[in-house]
Amino acid sequence: MVKSTGQRFSLNMISAISNKGHLQFMLIEKFNGDVFIDFLQRMIRYSKQKIFYVTDGHPAHKTKN
Structure with a gap:
C-alpha cells in the first residue's frame, strides 16, 4: 500500500x-523563459547536427532574456 x-x-x-524519432525532454514545475533558454542551451550543447526549432506562441518562447 x-x-x-x-x-x-x-x-x-x-x-x-528529431526527424529520426530521438526524444529529449525536461520535467519542470513552472515553464518560463529561463527554463526555455536552459532547454535550448542543453539541446545545442549535446547536438552534433544543426537544430531547427518550431515553437508556438507561448509567452516563454518570446522571452527577452
Missing part, C-alpha cells in the same frame, strides 16, 4: 523530437 498526502501538484514537460 502506498501512503498518499492527498495533495495534488502540477508538473510540466518541455520536449523535442
